[in-house]
Amino acid sequence: MDFELTREQRAVRAMAREWALAEVAPVIHRYDEAHEFPHELLQSLGKTGLLGALVPEEYGGAALDYVSYALAVEEINRVDASVGITMWAHNSLCTNHIALFGSKEQKAAYLPRLARGKALGAWGLTEPGSGSDAAAMTSRAIREGDHFVLNGSKAFITNAGVAEVAVVMAVTDPASGNKGISAFVLERGMQGFSAGRPYRKLGLHASNTAELIFDSVAVPAANLVGELHRGFVNTMQVLEGGRVAMAAMAVGIAQAALDQALVYMKQRRAFGKTLAEFNGLQGMIADIGTEVEAARLLTLRAAALKDAGRPAKTAASMAKVFASEVAMKAASKALQIHGGAGYITEFPIERIFRDAKLTEIGEGTSEIQRMVIARDILGFHQERASP
Ligand SMILES: Cc1cc2nc3c(=O)[nH]c(=O)nc-3n(C[C@H](O)[C@H](O)[C@H](O)COP(=O)(O)OP(=O)(O)OC[C@H]3O[C@@H](n4cnc5c(N)ncnc54)[C@H](O)[C@@H]3O)c2cc1C
The missing domain is CATH 2.40.110.10 (Butyryl-CoA Dehydrogenase, subunit A, domain 2)
Known part of the structure; x- marks a missing residue:
């Protein structure tokens, strides 16, 4: 078992992180407050190649492996999940459906535009x-x-x-x-x-x-x-990859919550100490840190199974249900660590807390993921499935 990322995978992760910190972090609060879609950020994201992450090179895509893609998704959601979900629906659902099942003509007509971010999906x-x-x-x-x-x-x-x-x-x-x-x-x-x-x-x-x-x-x-x-059968395959990406999205949100908690507890003082010095809060940080790491491992395992061409349906559901619930718990604890400051819009944790909830609902709710997992464990045939 090899836990090391390749040089290329580390490079994709670093590129996504740098892009998100440079382009998204300085402006996203304004878009979020205004409920405004950040068109220019998506144009800029298109230039990085990440809107063609799963598209073959012959159609102008980056043809990333799933591990690289999951790492990029995590880093972007670590900065902002609105940009993250936009990228998820574009890449994992629309573009990937055409890349997996489209005719040669459809791929030639749509994939180059989608991959460059000239069109969103x-x-x-x-x-x-x-x-x-x-x-x-x-x-x-x-x-x-x-x-x-x-x-x-x-x-x-x-x-x-x-x-x-x-x-x-x-x-x-x-x-x-x-x-x-x-x-x-x-x-x-x-x-x-x-x-x-x-x-x-x-x-x-x-x-x-x-x-x-x-x-x-x-x-x-x-x-x-x-x-x-065959649309529904094909949809189930699209959803498998989509769930890996939604799990990575949740890991990014959970990591963001942890990041914010660390910054805040090192600077905020009470009873003559920083919050970081209180045992009770250290316990919360230990739990968040451990759970984020576990969620990341489950997500990268599901991504690695996809890269190896092995069945990944149950692994994707396990990653998705676990990571999304970790995102909610991490956001809730990190907000608690902020006290009253966590409840106002001045600090990013308020946005992170609101954004985290979607990961338990979209791409199949937690209840549906548990149904998929239980049926696999019990050896039941799956008649129906869901987004
Ligand atoms: C922000 C956002 C973005 C989205 N983007 C997309 C998108 O791009 N494309 C798309 O197609 N959809 C999208 N969705 C839809 C999303 O996939 C659905 O909301 C989700 O699958 C749940 O379906 P529902 O809302 O109809 O809930 P329902 O199916 O009505 O479920 C309601 C509740 O009942 C539970 N439930 C249902 N059936 C069972 C069961 N058999 N056993 C136990 N519990 C059960 C559910 O878990 C849930 O708690 C999006 C949703 C949101 C909120």
Whole structure:
């Protein structure tokens, strides 16, 4: 067992950290307060190659291994999770779906633009009436000659209002349950295709989350991604990688909470000492530090399994549920260490605390991850799965 990162992996991590500290850290508080999407940060991120992290080199991508990608995701979320979730939906969901299952023509048409950050991507599975039970979706695509007519809507879609490209799932054979769902790639500007107003959210204020609306959109048959009726099966594979990235996102948030706690407790004084000198608070720091490290190890293990081409579904779910709960605990303890200062928006811990919660919900809730893990441990066949 080798715990050492390669030189390339360390270089990717350092590059992501430097970029996030130089570009994101100085301005993100302003975007978060204004609930504003940071377009220029995403343009700048595109120049680093990280918006093409999982894209093959022949399509202009960086073709990173999953361990490198997880390290980059962690470092960016360590500085800000709004930029982090934007990058996650773009890379792990939209772009990766096309890279894994798109035709040669679709890859050539979309991947170079997505990889350079010339276009942002969104990915729509969840609907107002179906989240955990994703196969219960009702968006419908009906074949008419050389195109499909798409009707319905998607809920809670990251980047919905800022993406140029979206991969969305719809029912193509209602009689066949999850074997009657297909994926389509849509472009902004298609008639009948629109995004709703951004939701006002608990956290991730500088990310865009909205509905996607399909009002008799004529989608060319050439925009079917992967085989007809295989959309749900392919989605499960996309989600596996997405969960590794969401776990890395949670590790970054947890590490950020720890970083903030350390800074604060070394400077704040009470009873003639710094907070860092109190045993009770040292215990909290020991717990956070240990749990962050454990979450990182589980995440990198899942990433390494993907790199080795080995089954990673359960490992991804284990990493995701553990890391997201560590992120919540770490943020809560780090805020406690700040006392009243943690409750006001002047200190980053307030934003970190709000942002952490999403990692327990998005990409499959903690309850759904536990279902996936338990079924694997018990040897049960998985009939349904969820985002
Ligand atoms: C900020 C944000 C960004 C998102 N981005 C995207 C995106 O880009 N693309 C996308 O497709 N979706 C996205 N989502 C949607 C997200 O994946 C869903 O919210 C999530 O899967 C949960 O679905 P739901 O909200 O419908 O909750 P529900 O499925 O209604 O679940 C409600 C509660 O019931 C529990 N529950 C449900 N079924 C079971 C069960 N069988 N056993 C035990 N408990 C159960 C859940 O764990 C949860 O606690 C995003 C959501 C948010 C908040």
